[in-house]
Amino acid sequence: MADVLPSIDLSDRELREVTRYAAACARPALAIFEHARPRDERPRAAIAAADEFAEGAKRSKALRDRAWAAQRAAREAREVGLSAADNAALAAVAAAGAAFLHPLSKATQVKHILGAAAYAARAFELLADGKAVIGAGYLRQTESIAPPIVRDVLKRYPNAPSGGARVGELVRQLDFLLR
Known part of the structure; x- marks a missing residue:
């Protein structure tokens, strides 16, 4: 018989606040993506869907579809060597994905909470030639909000x-800061 993970109490209000935070963390990185891919609105649409959920909309296929579309935008940026834009788009994916945080006591669920901040921090690092101090500074900003x-x-x-x-390192750093 498979092990059953303990369930975590998670209210709709808490899920919406986690999603609101994730969207706030991802939003500043949009400029990186949009500078590199000015006609591609998929990451912005994913963050907008996260915002709508945070404000009371239902989790829906549309929310999931916008996340998948932003995922495709990230892949397309990566394929042409735009690593910072790729990570900025992944921050948007993570913001929309925060709405799908599962109430299971599983460490991998932490990325649903902190992934948007970590991907945005990585995007800013890559924009600054990989300087880790830039990512650490961004994490401190996300900690403060x-x-x-x-x-x-x-x-x-x-x-x-x-x-x-x-x-993953950035997720663990922010996890440490917020606990």
Whole structure:
């Protein structure tokens, strides 16, 4: 018989606040993507969908579809060597994905809470020739805007997992800062 993970209490209000935070973390990186791909509105649409959910809209196929569209935009940027734009688009994907945080006590769920901030931080690092100090500075900014409700939700989950290359490191750094 498979192990059953314990469930975490997660209200609609908390889920909406986590999503609002993720969108706020991803939004500044949009400029990076839009500078590189000015006609591609998919990441902006994903963040707008996250904002709509945070304001009371239902989780919907449209929200998921906008996240997938932003994922395709990220892949297309990556394929032409636009790494900073790729990560900026992934921040938008993560913002929309925050609405799908699962109430399972699983470390991988932490990326639903902090992934948007980590991808945005990485985008800013890459824009600055990979300088880690830039990403660390951005994480401090996202720490300063994290509302108590997001910190409380985060503390219900296990610590962020290992792995995930540089974005994984950024997730773990922010996880440490917010706990």
